[in-house]
Amino acid sequence: MKRIDRSNKVRSFHQARWNESVIFELSQKGERGILIPKAGSGIEEALRSTDQLLSDKMKRKTAPALPEISQPRVLRHYMRISQETLGADVNIEIGQGTCTVKYSPKVNEQLARLPEMTELHPKQDPATVQGILQIMHETDLYMREISGMDRFTFQPSGGSQAIMTMAAIARAYHEKNGEGEQRDELITTIYSHPSDAAAPAVLGYKIIYIHPDEDGYPDFEAFRTVVGPKTAAFFVANPEDTGVYNTKVKNFTDLVHQNGGLCGYDQANANGLLGVTRAKEAGFDMCFFNLHKTFSTPHGCGGPAVGATGVSKELVPFLPAPLIDREGDTYFMNTDFADKEFGIGKVRLFNGVAPVVLKAYAWMRSLGAEGLYEVAKIAVLNNNYMFKKLMEIPCVDAPYTKGKQRIEQVRYTLGKLTEDTGITSGDIQRRMMDFGMHYWTSHHPYYVPEPATLEPTETPSKEDIDEYVATLKQIFEEAYNDPEIIRTAPHNSVCHQLDESEMDDPDKWAPSWRVYLRKTQ
Amino acid sequence: MEIRGFKNHPYIPNSVPAVQQEMLAEIGLSSLEDLHEEIPEELKIKGKMDLPPAIESEFELRKHVESLLRKNKSCKTNVSFLGAGCYQHYVPAICDEINSRGEFLTAYGGEPYNDHGRFQALFEYQSLMAELLDFDIVNVPTMDGSQAAATAIRMAGRITGRGEVLIPKSMDRDKMLVMKNYGKPALKLIEVDYDEKSGRIDLADLEDKLSERTAAVYFENPNFFGVIEEEGEKISALAHSVGALCVVGVDPISLGVMAPPSQYGADIICGDLQPLGIHMNYGGGQAGFISTRDEERFVMEFPSRIFGIAPTCVEGEYGFSDVAYDRTSFGHHREHGKEYVGTQSALWGITAGVYLATMGPAGMAEVGDTILKKSHYAKQVLSSIDSIKTDRFTGGFFKEFVVDFSQTKKTVTEINNALLQRGIFGGYDLSKEHPELGQCALYCVTEIHSKEELDRLAGALREILEDGGNGRVK
Numbered sequence: 001m002k003r004i005d006r007s008n009k010v011r012s013f014h015q016a017r018w019n020e021s022v023i024f025e026l027s028q029k030g031e032r033g034i035l036i037p038k039a040g041s042g043i044e045e046a047l048r049s050t051d052q053l054l055s056d057k058m059k060r061k062t063a064p065a066l067p068e069i070s071q072p073r074v075l076r077h078y079m080r081i082s083q084e085t086l087g088a089d090v091n092i093e094i095g096q097g098t099c100t101v102k103y104s105p106k107v108n109e110q111l112a113r114l115p116e117m118t119e120l121h122p123k124q125d126p127a128t129v130q131g132i133l134q135i136m137h138e139t140d141l142y143m144r145e146i147s148g149m150d151r152f153t154f155q156p157s158g159g160s161q162a163i164m165t166m167a168a169i170a171r172a173y174h175e176k177n178g179e180g181e182q183r184d185e186l187i188t189t190i191y192s193h194p195s196d197a198a199a200p201a202v203l204g205y206k207i208i209y210i211h212p213d214e215d216g217y218p219d220f221e222a223f224r225t226v227v228g229p230k231t232a233a234f235f236v237a238n239p240e241d242t243g244v245y246n247t248k249v250k251n252f253t254d255l256v257h258q259n260g261g262l263c264g265y266d267q268a269n270a271n272g273l274l275g276v277t278r279a280k281e282a283g284f285d286m287c288f289f290n291l292h293k294t295f296s297t298p299h300g301c302g303g304p305a306v307g308a309t310g311v312s313k314e315l316v317p318f319l320p321a322p323l324i325d326r327e328g329d330t331y332f333m334n335t336d337f338a339d340k341e342f343g344i345g346k347v348r349l350f351n352g353v354a355p356v357v358l359k360a361y362a363w364m365r366s367l368g369a370e371g372l373y374e375v376a377k378i379a380v381l382n383n384n385y386m387f388k389k390l391m392e393i394p395c396v397d398a399p400y401t402k403g404k405q406r407i408e409q410v411r412y413t414l415g416k417l418t419e420d421t422g423i424t425s426g427d428i429q430r431r432m433m434d435f436g437m438h439y440w441t442s443h444h445p446y447y448v449p450e451p452a453t454l455e456p457t458e459t460p461s462k463e464d465i466d467e468y469v470a471t472l473k474q475i476f477e478e479a480y481n482d483p484e485i486i487r488t489a490p491h492n493s494v495c496h497q498l499d500e501s502e503m504d505d506p507d508k509w510a511p512s513w514r515v516y517l518r519k520t521q
Numbered sequence: 522m523e524i525r526g527f528k529n530h531p532y533i534p535n536s537v538p539a540v541q542q543e544m545l546a547e548i549g550l551s552s553l554e555d556l557h558e559e560i561p562e563e564l565k566i567k568g569k570m571d572l573p574p575a576i577e578s579e580f581e582l583r584k585h586v587e588s589l590l591r592k593n594k595s596c597k598t599n600v601s602f603l604g605a606g607c608y609q610h611y612v613p614a615i616c617d618e619i620n621s622r623g624e625f626l627t628a629y630g631g632e633p634y635n636d637h638g639r640f641q642a643l644f645e646y647q648s649l650m651a652e653l654l655d656f657d658i659v660n661v662p663t664m665d666g667s668q669a670a671a672t673a674i675r676m677a678g679r680i681t682g683r684g685e686v687l688i689p690k691s692m693d694r695d696k697m698l699v700m701k702n703y704g705k706p707a708l709k710l711i712e713v714d715y716d717e718k719s720g721r722i723d724l725a726d727l728e729d730k731l732s733e734r735t736a737a738v739y740f741e742n743p744n745f746f747g748v749i750e751e752e753g754e755k756i757s758a759l760a761h762s763v764g765a766l767c768v769v770g771v772d773p774i775s776l777g778v779m780a781p782p783s784q785y786g787a788d789i790i791c792g793d794l795q796p797l798g799i800h801m802n803y804g805g806g807q808a809g810f811i812s813t814r815d816e817e818r819f820v821m822e823f824p825s826r827i828f829g830i831a832p833t834c835v836e837g838e839y840g841f842s843d844v845a846y847d848r849t850s851f852g853h854h855r856e857h858g859k860e861y862v863g864t865q866s867a868l869w870g871i872t873a874g875v876y877l878a879t880m881g882p883a884g885m886a887e888v889g890d891t892i893l894k895k896s897h898y899a900k901q902v903l904s905s906i907d908s909i910k911t912d913r914f915t916g917g918f919f920k921e922f923v924v925d926f927s928q929t930k931k932t933v934t935e936i937n938n939a940l941l942q943r944g945i946f947g948g949y950d951l952s953k954e955h956p957e958l959g960q961c962a963l964y965c966v967t968e969i970h971s972k973e974e975l976d977r978l979a980g981a982l983r984e985i986l987e988d989g990g991n992g993r994v995k
Contacts, residue, residue: 015635022839023645023878033879034613036887039894042972046898049975053893058749061781063882064652074878076613082622084638086631088625099629103532106580109626113617116590119597122607122804123949124942128599131592132803145570157664160863168702189981198850198861202675204706207856267990268745276557277564292864296532299629300620300868301639302661304805345698349606349667349793350804356585367527367583374526377553379534384556385544404559433635444853460621461534462544494637496833498840503829504847506817511829511844513648515657515815 009470012017012431013436014492016083023077024513027067033074051408065514084494086438088298092464094386095438097409097453098193098241100271101288104298108362112355119370122350126139126332132354133331137324138360139308146372147267147287149282149310154291154352159268160195161347162288162307163235165320166264167200169286169311170233172318173262176342183232183261189218191240191411194443196266205232220475223252231261239269240280241401241453243406243442244382253283262286262315270294271457272380272408275373279310286311295360320346375458379408382465386410389469390454395420395476399448409455411448418450423479423486425450430497431478431489435471526553527575549831595802598976601946603964604921605745606693607794607804610774610888611969613879615797620872631833633842642839643867644828646874653776653877653885656792657815660825662808662870666793667699669809670739672860673791674700676811677737677766678708678820679859685734686768688721690883691715693745693957694954707865708736720748720914720923722756731763737789741770742782746963747896747921748914749779756905757786773797773873774808775919776854777885778893789813799869799877808869821848824860871892892920897964902979903964908986913961920965924948927959929986937962939985 044050048469069077093101094359111117120129138150148275156162167186174183186205188196190212197207208226213219218236227234234256246252253263265279265287271294279287292305299305311319321343322333333351367375387410389397395417415424425441431448432439442451488497496516502508510516530536545551555567576582596609603609628639647659663669674686686704690712694702701710711730714723722740731738735894736759740749750756757767768789769782774796782790790812799806808891809892820827820938829844850858880888904911910925926933937947948962955961968973 010753020641021839021875022641022648023649031881032883033615033881034884036884037611037878037888037968039890039891039898040972043894043898047894047901050894052899053897053917054778054919055751057751058753058780058917060776060778060886061784063886064655064776064781066649066652066877066880066882066885068881068883069878070733071615071879074875075618077878078615078619078642078875079622081641082619082624084641084935085624085628086630087622087624089627093627096604096630101629105532107583109621111583111586111590113586113621114590115576115595115597116593118800118802119595120593120803120805121596121601121603121801121946123603124594124601124946125937128594128941128946129803131589135586135589136594144574145572153659157668157866158864160861161664161668164861165702167812194850194855195861195863198858201856202703202806202860228887237632247559247561250561250564262953271555273560275566276568277560277566278685281564281566282957290864298627299864300866301625301643301871302630302867303632303664303865304808304868305864305866346667346695347699347702348739349665349693349695349699349807353805354803355805360588362582362906365573365576365585366532366579367530369572370525371527371530371575371750372570372572374528374530374533374536377556378533380556381541381544381553382535384548388548401559405556407557407559410591429632433620433632433974438631438635438637441771444855445850446525447921458535463539464534475591476836485718490634493634495634495838495840496835498633498842499832502843503831503842506815509820509828509829509844510831511644511647511658511815511820512651513830514651516830 009467011435012476013434015086015436017494017495018080018084020077022513024067024075026069026073028483029068031068031070032124033069033071036517074134091436091438092440092460092468093438094454094456094460094468095432096440097455098268100455100457101299102296102457103459104296105363108359112358112361117355117358121509129151130331131323135361136357137326137331138344139357140324142364143289143308143310144273147310148278149287151316151319151323152308152310152400153319154308154357155348155366156309157348157353158303158305159288159290159307160199163195163240163266164199164202164310165309165347166235166286167203167205169315169318170262171203172342172344173315173353174232183230186232187226187234189236189240190447191242192235192266193268194236196235200235216242217246217248220248220251224255227255227259229259231256231259233262233264235264235266237266237269242411243409244401245407249282268293269305269408272376274376275369276376285315291356297356297359304353304356306353318343322351323399327393378458380459383410386456386465386469393473393476409453411442412452413448414450414452417476417479421479421483423483425452428475431475431486433490433493437471543987548687555683559564576698587973596946598786599944599946601947602948602964602966602978605949605963608967609801609969610796612798612800612878615879616872616875619875620868625868630650633840637841640828642871643876644830644841646870647828648872649877653773654783654812655781655814656790656828656857658820659662659810659812660827662794662810662866663825664809664865665807666809667696669791669811670701671823673768674704674708674739675860677768679822680765681736681766682819683734683736685709686736687711687713687727687738689740689745690711691739691746719916720746721750721916724752724755727756728759731759733763735763735765737766737768739768742917743772745774746914747918748916748920753782753785757825773891778889779919780840794869794873795931797873799872806869808866814945818890821845822859823860824849826862856954891968895968896920896922897962897971899975900968902975906979906983906986920967921963923961924964925961927957933960933962936985940981943981945981
């Protein structure tokens with residue numbers, strides 16, 4: 001037999017395409033997906049009357065128009081559309097910058113699905129949930145060590161809710177000091193996540209943006225002019241979404257403190273910093289980690305998640321209650337720590353997304369301090385290796401800090417490619433799917449022209465990174481030689497180019513099947 | 522020089538030293554310590570973090586975590602009557618099968634092409650929920666039911682341009698705290714009394730508190746005490762009479778048998794998806810839904826993503842994408858978009874979709890019917906115990922009901938401790954949240970409880986309460 005040639009650096013790929021119906025179209029009258037336990041004759045007979053358990057007024061008169069589908073057909077439908085989803089388990093996950101999409105260990109998922117986790121009710125007697133309380137308490141201790149903060153809550157169920165929580169804590173702190181009304185401004189930067197502005201704005205804060213200086217660091221001179229007696233807090237990511245670490249971060253936090261404000265650290269980009277540097281030493285009073293990102297738990301199409309939020313001692317009384325404490329060998333829910341008048345109360349029912357905390361705990365236990373340090377080092381090594389490889393391509397550039405390292409990601413620009421060929425970063429995004437790759441541009445608005453934000457994390461191999469770069473290279477060549485194939489992409493993804501022209505038109509948009517049927521009659 | 526880190530770790534391909542050297546050489550460095558040059562020395566951690574050592578083998582890690590989890594006593598091996606916002610229902614196997622799929626589990630922010638399946642699954646979830654609610658628009662789920670309620674009233678505040686929201690005094694205190702924290706400073710929450718006898722909203726008090734300042738009347742059906750608000754239509758008419766919106770929180774598993782709030786005047790419906798095929802997860806299974814009519818003034822106030830169906834350039838092909846994306850904080854307007862959006866609880870939305878597709882109309886009707894009958898049977902058998910009162914509230918109920926132990930000379934804590942010794946998790950103790958009720962507990966009965974378990978509860982309570990008052994196991 002002749003040796004089969006596998007020297008091609010770029011993958012021949014086609015994603016699953018089932019051309020699947022919308023689930024309502026599968027309905028067949030009379031089919032059942034599952035049968036339900038009945039009350040049973042014992043109960044029926046014992047009940048004095050069963051017809052008046054609901055008043056006529058409150059009875060549903062017509063059954064909901066749900067589809068009627070037998071179980072194998074429901075399963076097959078969802079299996080097919082799951083295959084039409086490019087999760088991190090199946091692709092080289094480099095393209096979703098800022099999201100830290102890394103390997104989520106299967107053992108952790110299996111552990112989180114044991115009945116001793118899934119079948120716990122949050123109002124059970126603490127004596128019956130000592131295992132999960134211990135896990136939550138110890139995860140709090142590890143987070144404190146990783147960040148230098150003094151206490152963590154796991155109630156915020158995502159990074160954005162964590163930002164809202166930090167803003168609520170800042171509000172409570174200033175109110176207690178009698179400065180609640182006066183301090184109505186919150187400062188952030190344009191390269192921090194949009195939620196660093198949007199979530200505090202929900203609580204009434206006026207948002208002030210700091211733009212970068214020439215080197216890409218938040219402009220300290222501009223910052224100096226806006227920090228003052230109205231400043232409630234400064235919320236910032238570091239590194240920012242450009243991958244640039246603000247070396248003078250301490251000057252920023254010092255200035256805020258001198259002016260009576262608080263500093264909140266968006267640690268969505270912490271993956272390159274574990275065991276290397278901490279929130280506390282950089283002068284932050286609060287921070288949060290996305291357990292679904294840095295701590296691997298995974299992303300679940302966008303949650304369930306946890307934005308583990310830590311604060312310094314001074315701010316502990318404002319945290320949402322309860323916290324998990326330990327007395328001797330017993331773990332308990334503590335509500336006594338909370339400031340009765342100014343504490344923020346609650347940001348989520350119960351006590352957070354426990355299985356996510358469990359998975360983060362197991363992930364940390366598998367790594368230990370040396371492993372977390374290895375994670376950070378390799379995330380940064382992978383990123384800087386890919387950075388060098390991509391910057392060798394003439395049409396690729398990355399604004400700011402020329403010749404210096406980035407932390408765990410880089411925001412590139414394809415401005416030159418667009419000038420040369422008319423192909424945009426959005427076009428490249430669609431074409432990358434033809435090779436089974438994710439590729440993300442940037443949050444809006446685009447401050448970097450034709451942006452691409454790539455974050456390899458620690459979990460791709462060198463070969464994976466080389467494949468990702470080779471694929472991009474091939475597409476850039478296509479841009480110069482055969483741009484039509486990019487403009488009309490994707491070709492090998494699940495579906496073809498969308499016509500999104502009606503998505504903003506209230507007369508035509510179709511956000512549910514019933515609305516679609518109504519508007520397309 | 523000491524080599525730091527954890528080499529050849531199974532989750533980190535490039536922790537192999539030879540590969541590291543090759544990659545370092547490529548970027549002109551000789552050691553991993555040469556990385557992070559941008560971080561000032563004074564900010565660097567000196568030495569190693571103080572964390573417990575790595576549990577290196579997967580086997581030992583599993584053993585360790587399992588040993589911790591074994592300290593938990595679950596509702597699977599005990600009989601639980603806890604509800605109060607988190608519910609033990611049967612989770613069809615197919616729900617876990619789908620939400621364990623690696624593709625869904627590990628997807629995130631992909632595009633409508635490579636994540637077509639994620640968009641379709643969530644569009645279908647929205648559409649299935651819309652049928653259950655008999656409404657048009659449902660969001661990609663938010664964090665939990667309390668956040669859904671908080672956002673629903675903020676939406677009402679923006680739509681009406683008003684700043685007061687009437688809420689029921691009977692509601693879950695914790696949910697109220699979430700709404701209060703999130704509503705401030707735009708909204709003032711004003712409590713409306715409940716009728717002491719029926720447990721329903723006190724309509725006279727509601728009328729007194731309604732005004733031109735009222736943005737919304739928020740109530741729940743069934744309410745926190747499990748009591749059904751029979752006068753939904755009247756409440757929404759009252760709200761509308763002053764130009765306010767009617768926002769109703771609902772338990773979605775009740776809607777196979779109970780009328781959805783859209784049919785008695787609700788403008789916004791919200792609630793928690795957890796009863797629909799999602800395990801309790803110690804409170805980690807919560808996910809919030811918000812629903813409205815398909816009217817621009819409502820749709821444009823959602824902060825959440827909403828997926829819609831769209832044509833592609835190929836005839837006959839379905840595509841899916843974001844509806845009115847720029848209203849969200851992910852759009853071009855950032856903090857000038859509606860509230861904020863981010864990672865919330867999408868996987869539970871997909872799961873609730875699988876649940877509704879599997880249950881179908883017949884399944885939803887039957888589960889509602891079984892819950893009604895079993896919970897009423899439970900109340901009936903408990904009412905045969907002399908010292909406890911099950912008619913603390915006389916209003917009709919679904920799934921949950923209040924049991925008054927005030928005349929037993931025991932506290933709910935003492936009774937629940939005694940039940941616990943018998944492998945029973947008693948109802949949620951209301952005495953802290955609602956001290957005005959005395960020693961009351963909220964009992965929850967669903968389709969998973971058998972007649973034997975309900976009889977066993979009654980027997981255990983009889984034993985505890987009629988055993989000379991010391992509550993010991995006989």
